[in-house]
Amino acid sequence: MRPAERAIVLECVSKRFPLPGTSGGLLALSELSLAVGAGEFVAVLGPSGCGKSTLLRLVASLEKPSTGSVAVNGAPPGLVSARHALGVAFQDHALLPWLTVRDNVALPFKIAGRHVDAPAVARLIELVGLAGFGNARPKQLSGGMRQRASIARALVLDPEVLLLDEPFGALDAVTRRQMNVELQRIWSERRITTMLITHSVDEALFLADRVVVMSGRPGRIIREVVVPFARPRDPEVMRSEGFHRLVDELTSALDS
Numbered sequence: 001m002r003p004a005e006r007a008i009v010l011e012c013v014s015k016r017f018p019l020p021g022t023s024g025g026l027l028a029l030s031e032l033s034l035a036v037g038a039g040e041f042v043a044v045l046g047p048s049g050c051g052k053s054t055l056l057r058l059v060a061s062l063e064k065p066s067t068g069s070v071a072v073n074g075a076p077p078g079l080v081s082a083r084h085a086l087g088v089a090f091q092d093h094a095l096l097p098w099l100t101v102r103d104n105v106a107l108p109f110k111i112a113g114r115h116v117d118a119p120a121v122a123r124l125i126e127l128v129g130l131a132g133f134g135n136a137r138p139k140q141l142s143g144g145m146r147q148r149a150s151i152a153r154a155l156v157l158d159p160e161v162l163l164l165d166e167p168f169g170a171l172d173a174v175t176r177r178q179m180n181v182e183l184q185r186i187w188s189e190r191r192i193t194t195m196l197i198t199h200s201v202d203e204a205l206f207l208a209d210r211v212v213v214m215s216g217r218p219g220r221i222i223r224e225v226v227v228p229f230a231r232p233r234d235p236e237v238m239r240s241e242g243f244h245r246l247v248d249e250l251t252s253a254l255d256s
Contacts, residue, residue: 007161007193008036008059013068014218015054028054030218031068038073041187041194043204043211045254051219052197056165059195060088073160080160084112087159087192091166093150095138101125102134105152112157124152127186144168144175151186162187162194169199180206181235188232201250205243206233213253223253 015029028051036042046052057063058070061077072080080086095104105124109116125134128148138146147167154162167183168176180203187194187207198204204211205227213223225246229237237243 005037006035007038007040007073008034008195009071010034010055010058011069013058013065013070015051015058015063016066027218030220032220034212034221036193036195038193039191041196041207041209043196043198043208044214045198045201045204045211045250046214046219047216047254050214050216052214053165055219056163056195056197059161060086060163084108084157085160087154087157087162089150089154089164089167091169093138093146095146095149097138100135100137101130101141101149104138104149105156108153108157121156124156127189128152129182142175143171144179147171147179148182151183155190160193162192164194164196166197166199168203176203177235183207184233201247201254202238205246205250206238211250213250223250225250
């Protein structure tokens with residue numbers, strides 16, 4: 001991958017958190033290097049506590065590396081975040097309960113001090129499958145619908161990069177499968193550079209162009225797999241022999 005094609009670059013990144021009672025603190029990430037191409041969808045797998053979310057928070061400018069460097073489209077993440085060019089969605093949808101779906105999706109315009117682009121908000125609400133629910137409040141929506149609204153909000157300012165931290169982790173298996181199909185459709189409309197943190201091997205293989213496996217703490221990259229399945233992907237691909245073979249391969253890497 002040529003430098004000009006790399007949208008996210010982490011080079012020899014380590015992250016250490018202060019920990020009372022220790023001299024050196026907690027080493028969450030160790031000498032981790034990763035590049036994500038422009039328009040690429042990369043999923044990051046790893047055991048609990050391996051630093052997956054820390055990795056995403058570094059790209060989102062919510063944390064700073066202890067050593068090494070992080071860049072988004074050639075700039076420090078803080079500068080990219082300051083111009084509201086990073087879209088982020090977490091497992092907790094974080095919708096404001098007193099606002100409607102429409103107002104929640106429009107909120108980034110107000111935070112950025114921009115005029116609300118009502119047609120863009122309406123298009124995104126329709127894109128994520130919430131047409132007709134613009135006036136609903138979060139408590140009136142199912143968990144999957146709230147996550148749709150959260151993803152719409154993350155996309156409303158046309159960000160350069162979309163960062164997803166276990167966005168469907170709290171959903172039941174059936175709804176999660178449905179949201180995987182929806183996210184693939186939404187991503188196919190935009191082809192935005194995306195990093196997904198997930199515990200689900202199936203989810204990673206269904207959605208991503210490339211799957212990265214992290215070791216236990218301190219986290220580092222131990223395996224990368226280029227996903228061979230053509231897009232758009234029908235859920236039937238998850239029943240194929242090739243899919244199950246890759247699931248076994250990645251599960252084995254996680255177990256190791």
